[in-house]
Amino acid sequence: MLSVTFLGTSAARPTVERNVSAVALVREGETLLFECGEGTQRQMMRYGVSFALSEIFFTHFHADHFLGVIGLIRTLGLQARAEPIMLYGPHGAKKVLTQAIQLGVERIPFQVEIREVKPGEVLGQRAAGNVQRDSYEIHVFKTEHGGGSVGYALREHERRGRFDVEKARAAGIPEGPLWGKLSKGEPIELADGRKLTAESFVGPKRPGRAIVFTGDTRPCASVVDAALGADLLIHEATFGEEERDRGC
Ligand SMILES: [Zn+2]
Known part of the structure; x- marks a missing residue:
């Protein structure tokens, strides 16, 4: 079972009905969050996304992509969370996310680990919290949005055959x-x-699925490469064609 919940589809500015960036991916009972724009925790409640998540992936550090982590981490603290949470992002993640986590006077009662990732890196096996990354990997790839932005491709290993x-x-x-x-x-x-x-009773093995996620990016070859053969490509677009000059 793999599901994708679009928690924020309104790019950089929220509307009454739509929020800023965040996507939840639920796979075999494990929840991964990509981006965490302001108000993401309310969207998680609204759309039934579990707070028992262990990893959040950021593509870059424009405020519309990460401000929500400030409130989400507080709420997890109020829920008496004890398990660590891992935050991934490109260069700058340590500085920006540390500031976000430290903002305010609350003490966070669980460990927040921040890991900077680079294009080409593969996030493989990891067993912590509710993460059992033994049947898929997350590949980090380059996007073009200034400041070393990245995208993430979740690539499953070959899957068991279908049970009849x-x-x-x-x-x-x-x-x-x-x-x-x-x-x-x-x-x-x-x-x-x-x-x-x-x-x-079991059919032939099936190829793994691939879900590719970019934040904002100009069209670029690395995204095309990452998305080749993907089952789903999720990308963002803030500016329409009429605002092309602002976007590039
Ligand atoms: Zn941006």
Whole structure:
């Protein structure tokens, strides 16, 4: 299960109905947040995005992309969070995000780690909080928006084949843990003594999905490369064609 929730689609200025930048990606029960514009925590509540997230990814540090982290971190503190949270961003992340985290007089009761990333870097396996990054990677790539902005591509490893529910039912396998075992490719034994292997119930392996996320950027070759073959490309556009000169 993979879902993408657009929490902010109004670029740099909010409207009554739409907020500034933020996208939540939920995959296998894990929530990743990309950007955290002002008011993102309210959008998370509104659209049912879990606060039990462990990682936030920033593409650059224009205020419309990160101001929301100030309030979100406070709310997590008020919720008595104990698990650390990891914030990723390009060069400047340490300075800007440290200032954001320290703004105000509250003490943050959990660890906030800030990691600066570079284009070409691959964020691989990591097991912390609710993150179990063992079946996908996040590739960092260059975008063109000044100040060393980056984009992120979530690339899944090859996935298990699809479990054929109808076939399992027809074979009289009771729904529950046995379905789970078969779908993972493990053999099972039924109460009546029948021994079954997974092959006849699980389809061929499937290619991993790729979700590519850029913040603001001029059209550039690195985004095209990153987005090649992607299932979904999410990018931002602040200025319409009539304001082209302001945008470039
Ligand atoms: Zn920007």
